[in-house]
Amino acid sequence: xxxxxxxxxxxxxxxxxxxxxxxxxxxxxxxxxxxxxxxxxxxxxxxxxxxxxxxxxxxxxxxxxxxxxxxxxxxxxxxxxxxxxxxxxxxxxxxxxxxxxxxxxxxxxxxxxxxxxxxxxxxxxxxxxxxxxxxxxxxxxxxxxxxxxxxxxxxxxxxxxxxxxxxxxxxxxxxxxxxxxxxxxxxxxxxxxxxxxxxxxxxxxxxxxxxxxxxxxxxxxxxxxxxxxxxxxxxxxxxxxxxxxxxxxxxxxxxxxxxxxxxxxxxxxxxxxxxxxxxxxxxxxxxxxxxxxxxxxxxxxxxxxxxxxxxxxxxxxxxxxxxxxxxxxxxxxxxxxxxxxxxxxxxxxxxxxxxxxxxxxxxxxxxxxxxxxxxxxxxxxxxxxxxxxxxxxxxxxxxxxxxxxxxxxxxxxxxxxxxxxxxxxxxxxxxxxxxxxxxxxxxxxxxxxxxxxxxxxxxxxxxxxxxxxxxxxxxxxxxxxxxxxxxxxxxxxxxxxxxxxxxxxxxxxxxxxxxxxxxxxxxxxxxxxxxxxxxxxxxxxxxxxxxxxxxxxxxx
Numbered sequence: 001x002x003x004x005x006x007x008x009x010x011x012x013x014x015x016x017x018x019x020x021x022x023x024x025x026x027x028x029x030x031x032x033x034x035x036x037x038x039x040x041x042x043x044x045x046x047x048x049x050x051x052x053x054x055x056x057x058x059x060x061x062x063x064x065x066x067x068x069x070x071x072x073x074x075x076x077x078x079x080x081x082x083x084x085x086x087x088x089x090x091x092x093x094x095x096x097x098x099x100x101x102x103x104x105x106x107x108x109x110x111x112x113x114x115x116x117x118x119x120x121x122x123x124x125x126x127x128x129x130x131x132x133x134x135x136x137x138x139x140x141x142x143x144x145x146x147x148x149x150x151x152x153x154x155x156x157x158x159x160x161x162x163x164x165x166x167x168x169x170x171x172x173x174x175x176x177x178x179x180x181x182x183x184x185x186x187x188x189x190x191x192x193x194x195x196x197x198x199x200x201x202x203x204x205x206x207x208x209x210x211x212x213x214x215x216x217x218x219x220x221x222x223x224x225x226x227x228x229x230x231x232x233x234x235x236x237x238x239x240x241x242x243x244x245x246x247x248x249x250x251x252x253x254x255x256x257x258x259x260x261x262x263x264x265x266x267x268x269x270x271x272x273x274x275x276x277x278x279x280x281x282x283x284x285x286x287x288x289x290x291x292x293x294x295x296x297x298x299x300x301x302x303x304x305x306x307x308x309x310x311x312x313x314x315x316x317x318x319x320x321x322x323x324x325x326x327x328x329x330x331x332x333x334x335x336x337x338x339x340x341x342x343x344x345x346x347x348x349x350x351x352x353x354x355x356x357x358x359x360x361x362x363x364x365x366x367x368x369x370x371x372x373x374x375x376x377x378x379x380x381x382x383x384x385x386x387x388x389x390x391x392x393x394x395x396x397x398x399x400x401x402x403x404x405x406x407x408x409x410x411x412x413x414x415x416x417x418x419x420x421x422x423x424x425x426x427x428x429x430x431x432x433x434x435x436x437x438x439x440x441x442x443x444x445x446x447x448x449x450x451x452x453x454x455x456x457x458x459x460x461x462x463x464x465x466x467x468x469x470x471x472x473x474x475x476x477x478x479x480x481x482x483x484x485x486x487x488x489x490x491x492x493x494x495x496x497x498x499x500x501x502x503x504x505x506x507x508x509x510x511x512x513x514x515x516x517x518x519x520x521x522x523x524x525x526x527x528x529x530x531x532x533x534x535x536x537x538x539x540x541x542x543x544x545x546x547x548x549x550x551x552x553x554x555x556x
Contacts, residue, residue: 002056003063004049005102015105017095029099033507038500039100043492044072046142051134055122065111069101070119071138073111076100078486079493081469088113120485127481139488143319143495144346150499152319154311154347158355159339160459161332163296164467164483165303165474168285171213173261173275174225177232178213180257180286184239184250185209196242204235226272233262233270253286280329288478294328301473304483305330308462308491309339311347312355312455317502320462320491321346325484332359336376337368344372353377355456361441363434379453381442390431390439398436465494 018026028034049067056064076097077087090097091110103110111119127133147154171179185193185205194202217225236258243251260282263271280293284302291303309322322342324335336356344351351374358381369376389401398411398420411420411431420431466487467473477483 002053002058005066005068007045015107017104017106029095033503034096035500036096036100038503039072039076039496040102042146042499043075043142043496044068044100044102046145047071047138048141051137051141052123054131055119055126055134065115065119067119069103070111070116071135072101073116074120074135074485074489075492075496078469078489084113084116123485124479124481127484133481133484133488135485135488139323139492140342140346142492143321146495146499147319147321147347150317150319150502152311152317152347153313153349154321154343154351155349156312156353156355156455157309157321157340157343157347157351158312158456158459159307159309159335159360160357160456160463161305161307161335161359162463162467163294163299163301163303163305163328163473164470165301165472166285166288166291166483167474167476167478168288168291168302170302171285172217173272174217174229174232175213176283176285177229177236177257177261178208178216180250180253180283181232181236181239182208182213183286184248184254187249188243197238201235201238204231208232208235229272230270233258233272236262237264237270250286253283253289256289257283257286281327290327290480291478292327292329299473301328303328303474304480305332305335306466306483306487307332307335307339308459308466309343310459310462311343312458317498319347319495319498323466323487323491325480325487327480332357333362333365336360336362336365340369340372340374350374355379355459357456363437377448377452377456378441378445379456381438381445385442386435386439388429388431388439390436392436392440398431400431462494466490 017029021029029036031037045068047068052067073087073091076082076090077084082090088110091101092098098108098110101110123134146152186209190202190205190209193205197205216228220228236254239251240255240258260278261273263273265271282293283289284291284293293300293302294305295301305326305328307322307324307326308320310320311318322339324338324342326334336354340351340354351372354369354374354376356376357379360376361378361381366376387403389403391399391401393399398413399408400411400420400422401408409422411422413420414430418433420436421428422431475483475486477486
């Protein structure tokens with residue numbers, strides 16, 4: 001049964017930490033600008049628990065544990081890359097972490113491990129049923145409240161993407177087929193297989209289960225591996241046929257694998273498909289069937305592509321407004337519409353300028369941004385510079401300059417009105433509206449001042465912070481739903497650190513102005529200034545000790 005957590009909590013006479021702390025420790029514990037109090041007010045208390053009501057029964061069952069606390073626990077875990085045991089240790093015994101979660105008394109309970117795991121599983125199952133990702137909706141609600149409080153404009157936004165590998169092993173083609181069939185057969189059980197397969201096929205299954213795929217590849221020659229691959233293809237064909245319509249675990253994976261990796265000839269022989277015909281969106285691992293393959297500028301990844309959209313106004317606080325996760329083979333230009341729309345819903349003002357690199361360019365994206373009365377500012381455009389310079393004058397006439405011969409001629413418009421042509425030495429050269437638009441866009445980009453082009457570059461620091469704990473660009477999660485959960489949680493933390501820096505910076509300036517105005521002597525000003533610097537330095541040391549390398553180095 002769903003129940004909201006109370007916003008107000010009663011401090012116990014004997015269980016409150018305040019009565020056990022020294023004066024100085026109590027001041028830090030209660031200081032509004034400290035990370036734990038800011039996290040409680042800016043993140044924990046902003047979590048909209050009603051979003052998670054569909055996860056619980058409306059009529060029966062015990063009341064749920066605090067949703068707000070469990071979401072905050074997930075954020076703190078990703079902030080410092082704690083293991084689950086470290087997370088629960090900090091939540092039980094670290095006063096500052098407990099304060100950040102809103103636990104003001106020493107005897108306030110936290111959710112148990114089983115409750116925490118069940119909560120995460122329910123979020124995953126909820127999205128598998130076709131519902132929105134609840135942590136994505138939580139990110140939008142929390143960030144919208146933060147943007148409203150700190151007046152984050154969002155008139156100017158920028159975006160960039162990052163490839164991130166799934167927590168799977170890199171498998172050769174044989175290993176992929178071997179491990180997929182091995183997983184299916186082990187889950188199904190020999191007894192059930194014996195009732196449907198021939199004795200010879202059962203022997204193949206027993207051989208399959210007795211050895212892992214990488215060991216087979218290690219001890220066998222190339223010809224032997226190719227022969228075994230054909231044998232496994234025949235076994236996969238039989239399994240797909242005899243279990244057709246079955247609800248057995250991993251049957252859908254085996255069926256999809258066979259369609260992607262094998263063909264059946266006219267003589268009913270099973271043969272492996274040529275490697276060149278296997279698509280990038282084929283199964284990369286039976287343990288993560290959502291993961292796709294992509295080779296981007298030599299960076300080979302089996303996993304996902306993550307796009308981050310953030311505000312980039314010159315003054316004030318800038319926050320991440322949208323994060324989207326797709327499979328690795330997704331093109332960057334497919335992220336732009338949702339990024340712009342999501343940022344517009346979160347930030348205070350409509351989007352006016354979108355800074356992105358050339359991979360986000362497409363005619364449809366240009367039209368979408370124009371409908372939003374905004375401007376798409378690209379750093380470059382994909383593809384090499386053409387041989388011809390195309391210039392359209394005010395009268396709708398096209399002039400073509402050949403860079404190779406340095407000759408400029410007027411182009412003739414074709415009768416269909418869709419193409420232009422010029423006469424070259426050997427033949428006619430035709431130009432489409434798409435080529436003309438691309439040429440005009442290249443010249444427009446060339447005229448943009450460098451300081452404006454540099455605005456987009458700083459989003460790479462945000463991308464770095466997003467995957468800070470994964471230096472090898474490989475996460476510890478599997479499946480697109482869990483990666484969406486991780487990305488939104490991580491972005492909530494990055495936004496919080498920016499807010500903390502913003503509050504601390506503005507608070508210090510106010511303190512210094514008040515102190516300078518209240519003292520007449522230069523010596524007194526100097527002494528109080530030094531004392532304040534020492535206090536701030538101590539605060540940074542304490543906070544950096546709790547979350548090493550995650551708090552301070554984030555662009556504001």
